[in-house]
Ligand SMILES: Nc1ncnc2c1ncn2[C@@H]1O[C@H](COP(=O)(O)OP(=O)(O)O)[C@@H](O)[C@H]1O
């Protein structure tokens with residue numbers, strides 16, 4: 001897994017080296033040369049000339065990236081499909097076109113989103129995030145120069161500057177950066193009076209002496225590159241005394257020469273510390289919502305670690321020199337459809353945030369059982385666990401925040417913290433209080449979960465809480481109003497929990513919101529089959545499951561759930577702690593990679609990151625690692641199956657609709673025997689596509705549907721690439737459209753063999769009818 005262990009890509013490079021060095025593609029990237037990526041671009045002719053140079057287009061083609069010019073006057077839908085839309089155009093009309101397109105095709109990535117770009121079109125709001133971030137650690141401090149915004153009335157400027165306490169000289173910059181030459185006309189003001197000559201709206205910024213060198217920090221996804229450029233020279237006090245007026249200066253930042261090879265004072269030339277840049281890049285990416293941008297940073301002359309950000313640009317000039325990174329980012333980032341379904345495209349992150357929210361509500365209930373003290377306990381020490389409230393920490397006392405936390409508990413029971421972080425034996429019970437002896441020292445963290453055990457079985461009445469609390473229902477309503485696609489229910493105990501929610505959703509929303517059951521308790525395991533049957537999918541929520549049942553049982557339980565889900569034709573997500581260490585570290589442990597690989601080997605439909613992407617330091621990288629590790633393992637498994645000749649992944653005929661099931665089982669057998677290049681399925685409600693996926697064929701399944709909801713739901717199924725098209729009852733028309741589309745995307749080509757399964761039943765999703773058919777076609 002050498003690719004996984006690659007260090008984080010913060011590079012310090014000679015400006016002029018980029019082109020050549022970038023040509024040497026990383027081995028990881030080469031290995032990932034897979035599918036074609038169609039990038040529609042909408043750029044000014046100047047930008048096309050500077051960015052899309054012939055050399056770059058050639059390189060892109062080699063990397064499977066096809067650039068297609070977008071005609072602004074035609075509909076984007078007609079010109080697509082695109083995997084990515086790359087643009088640097090302004091104007092309200094264009095913004096609206098893009099927003100509409102994003103709404104309609106959430107799976108297409110727009111680099112960058114119009115609202116995020118708007119933010120950096122204003123020099124005040126652009127720097128606000130840096131100011132709010134107020135980054136300060138042992139590596140340095142990053143701020144913005146003191147500044148003042150003047151909207152109208154130039155005559156008021158001298159007074160306003162005086163009142164604000166800004167120190168001369170000041171850099172005057174037009175407030176709005178709209179790509180026009182005028183918005184880059186800057187000037188240096190040496191005295192206060194002359195400031196009234198300026199034309200608002202503008203930003204007046206203190207000039208920071210920085211030794212005439214600035215650092216251009218390029219941020220592409222989670223990669224960061226930095227180079228030095230010459231900048232404005234320092235202004236000394238003598239100059240300040242002798243100069244007056246407002247002196248325009250040319251646009252230096254883009255035109256300035258590289259200072260990488262210059263013979264500079266090392267204190268000036270020293271690049272900003274890597275950890276500081278990483279942190280800044282990560283935070284700004286999140287706060288700004290941009291993925292292709294650069295920041296201009298200067299170091300206060302004379303200081304070692306005092307930095308200022310003075311400018312932020314999206315899709316900056318000279319990006320073509322970073323093309324390997326850009327190309328890699330386009331291929332790697334979680335936004336485009338691939339044949340592997342072991343990670344979520346970015347729009348499903350949206351669902352995930354709701355899952356997170358809904359899951360949290362249960363955690364909120366569970367908090368009633370949690371201590372609020374962090375401490376290291378000691379072997380043999382005696383502790384009091386009590387629901388009584390007290391302020392501040394008390395020695396050897398843990399506050400559980402639910403009165404009845406000890407109901408049903410007896411002397412001799414074992415109290416386990418957070419599934420094994422520490423253990424105690426209950427030695428005395430007085431009312432609601434428990435005195436416990438520490439038998440396995442460890443860590444007590446705030447909000448830890450407490451469970452009680454007797455003879456290897458859970459005791460206590462945790463399960464008296466309703467599956468969905470009042471707050472959960474309120475949040476479900478919120479989810480409906482926001483148009484969520486999935487709702488995952490925590491601590492499901494029985495199929496009725498799911499049915500009740502489905503009934504409720506049916507009355508509240510015309511969209512078919514899918515309900516997933518999170519398997520994370522004993523009760524859910526006892527009723528597993530009926531819960532799976534009632535749900536639209538299952539999540540193996542290993543975090544809580546590991547607290548509720550003995551840890552060592554998790555691997556077997558995971559395998560059992562995964563296999564049963566496949567048998568019952570329901571997608572299964574393996575969640576939590578897959579790459580837990582990446583919350584803090586840029587590489588995973590080898591054991592975590594093995595865990596990911598095992599879930600892939602078990603043929604799970606999806607893997608889900610939690611803390612790694614929600615609060616982790618390396619969220620994008622964690623997703624990249626997850627994708628790479630799962631793709632590698634999936635490839636290996638497929639090869640193994642090929643080598644050992646075809647051993648069908650046996651499934652019993654277990655579903656109510658035996659005809660559809662048989663058609664799909666046979667279809668996959670044929671597809672595997674013929675080694676077809678792809679399986680195409682035309683499906684309204686996704687049923688046939690799910691049945692094909694259930695057989696885990698060798699070839700990717702392209703599912704063509706005319707229902708948005710189906711398209712989104714199919715994303716969760718193993719190996720399915722859902723594509724929205726208009727379906728006709730004329731099958732030849734469907735073939736023509738879908739083959740054309742797939743060819744355009746580069747997923748099939750002339751001569752390819754395709755197995756075609758059709759199920760365009762107009763009315764009932766589960767009935768089989770005369771329209772079901774199976775054909776083998778060769779792409780003309
Ligand atoms: N506050 C500042 N202190 C020192 N130099 C500055 C400051 N602001 C801008 N500059 C100089 O002016 C150049 C252009 O400023 P910038 O804000 O990047 O404008 P633009 O977006 O038009 O390029 C910078 O590259 C830097 O050399």
Ligand SMILES: C=C(OP(=O)(O)O)C(=O)O
Pocket residue numbers: 355356359360363490518520540541542543544545575576610
């Ligand atoms: C996914 C899980 O649920 P939560 O969101 O509550 O962490 C889990 O427990 O593994």
